Amino acid sequence: MERVIVVGGGLAGLRAAESLRGRGYKGALTLVSAERHPPYDRPPLSKAVLAGESDDTTVDADWDALRCDLLLGERATGLRLDARGGVIASTAGDLPFDGLVIATGAVPITLPGDGPQHVLRTIEDARDLRSRLTEGARIVIVGAGWIGAEVATTAAKKGCVVTVVEAADTPLAGALGPEAGARTAPWYAEAGVGLRTGVKVAEVRDGGLVLAGGAPIGADEIIVGVGVRPDLSWLEGSGLLLERGVVTDGSFRTYAGEEEPGSVRPDVVAVGDCAAWWSARYGRRLLVEHWDTALNAPDVAAASLLGQEAVYDAVPYFWSEQFGRMVQYAGSHAASERIVWRGDPSGRKWTAAWLTGDRLDAVLAVDRPRDLVQARRVIAAGSAVDAVALADPDVPVRQAVRG
Ligand SMILES: Cc1cc2nc3c(=O)[nH]c(=O)nc-3n(C[C@H](O)[C@H](O)[C@H](O)COP(=O)(O)OP(=O)(O)OC[C@H]3O[C@@H](n4cnc5c(N)ncnc54)[C@H](O)[C@@H]3O)c2cc1C
Missing domain, CATH: 3.30.390.30 (FAD/NAD-linked reductase, C-terminal dimerisation domain)
Known part of the structure; x- marks a missing residue:
């Protein structure tokens, strides 16, 4: 293997590049990332960055020692998997590879409607939101999930008037189930945050939300935290098997075959928030959108790209700091x-x-x-x-x- 491309400059992409070198890969290495920043950590965005306690979460990396060409502000728009495999990049054009790591993460889901809505995924999102969380501002957060709870915590601390609107009957119902999720509901009131559960949003309009029954909720800012999904549009038509994420085996190797797993593609691995990997431990595919997986799984992906035996079998782990x-x-x-x-x-x-x-x-x-x-x-x-x-x-x- 002489030419490896990593697409996606988040934690998973960086860790894949580091692991490739750590495991002895000597050939050319290029990391292509749509963002203009070198890889940075996202967990502090909804915590210290939003609270104004930190402004830079760049992950320490020695790019010279890595001998990695960093193409920032460069988006992969297509993938060719013929004899001369290549990533099609927005301005750099055709980037041939003989090994590819897909680490393009996920993007926030947004709500219907043409009113302004904020999401929190990038450092720019966090800085912009931070400037809007001013004392007395009416902040409505859609989604009482992990991100919604963390943003509500900080917004309330800054003196905003915060309401969280949740479609399920309890916070964190999707992540924890209603029984455990319900145990977190009192935390909202304790922090002075209004929590309205069992309420579905129809759309975002100028000046607030419209609920499914037609009732409006006024707001100065609407923040949407209803989950993320991998953006796989650049892989469509490539011949890789895609479901909600890029489908992989337990070693993060992808499959050819657009409908059901065909042959394994040992030269293309996918890892991090974008990968739906086979877990032997759980006997099903997991799509884990957690920092710990982005940190540790790329070493397995790098090993299998280099033809070394490795299987990812970790117990998923996640943390949140709220209320x-x-x-x-x-x-x-x-x-x-x-x-x-x-x-x-x-x-x-x-x-x-x-x-x-x-x-x-x-x-x-x-x-x-x-x-x-x-x-x-x-x-x-x-x-x-x-x-x-x-x-x-x-x-x-x-x-x-x-x-
Ligand atoms: C606000 C926030 C708070 C979080 N808090 C926690 C927490 O407390 N605990 C926890 O466990 N997890 C947390 N997470 C989740 C954790 O940050 C993610 O699981 C992790 O960032 C995933 O890393 P990744 O490298 O797979 O993807 P990402 O971090 O999404 O990185 C993917 C990169 O690829 C780029 N990209 C996408 N498409 C293309 C393309 N076509 N071409 C080129 N580049 C592309 C993206 O721009 C991005 O830079 C949080 C996430 C957010 C957003």
Whole structure:
């Protein structure tokens, strides 16, 4: 392999470039990114950057040592997978490769309507929003998910009049399910944030929102945090298998075949927020839009691009800082049978543990970081746990493992 292109200059793209070099790749390396900034971290955008405590989240990287050509402000618009594989770039034209990393992340979903709406994905979005969160401003946030809760936290702290509008009956219903999500609802009132659940938005208009029943909500700024989706438009017609993300095997190798998996393409890997990868642990494809995956999975993608054996089998991990709390989640509770609470979930610090039989599937730790660290290991090992011991917040999670 002599010419590798990485498309996407987020964390996953940078980590793929670093891993390729770390694993001994000596050929030409080019990173193509639509943004004008070198790779930067996004989690602080809805936290320290929005709060005005930080303005630069650039990820440390030694570009000279990496011997990587950085093409910033350059968007891939097409992909050719014939004998002479090539990325078609907006201004640089045809960029031939014999190895390709797709790390183009995701873009926020927006709402219908021609009124102004803000999303939060880039450093520019964060700086723009920060300047609008002024005392007394009427801020309406659509979506009580992770981003909505974090933005609400900061906006309320800055003295804005904040309302969060959520289509589901509880915050975080999609991510946590209604039972655990409901436990976060009181945090909004406590911070002086209005929360309206079970309310669907029809469209955004000048001066506010129109709800599904026709009722208006006035606002100075509308911020939409209803999720993201990979933008795969540049890959359409390329012959790669695409679903909600770029479909890959457990080593992040893509498939040829537009409808069902055909042959594996070992020369094209996809990783980070844009990849729907096969998880042997969960027996299904996962599309994980979390920083930890963007940090760690690219090493596996780089290894498999170089023909080395590697499979990604991590337990997904995510954190959020909202309403003065550190909220951490690990695992997957999609098929779990029940929740066990460690500590009083109406109190300040607690953990929800999802179980199937006596196996721990997932945890949500609220200001209990030790629970998270220990539970993540227990989940990864697949050990059986004693549910009674697990329910006791004074018993360390690791001691709830059955001998
Ligand atoms: C505001 C915010 C807060 C977050 N907070 C947390 C958190 O607290 N905890 C957590 O675990 N995760 C958090 N995340 C999620 C985490 O940041 C993402 O999972 C991570 O950034 C994904 O990295 P990525 O490199 O896959 O994609 P991205 O970061 O999206 O990077 C993709 C890059 O590719 C570029 N690109 C896209 N299309 C093209 C193209 N056609 N050609 C060239 N370049 C292209 C994009 O412009 C972008 O620069 C947060 C995300 C946001 C936006």
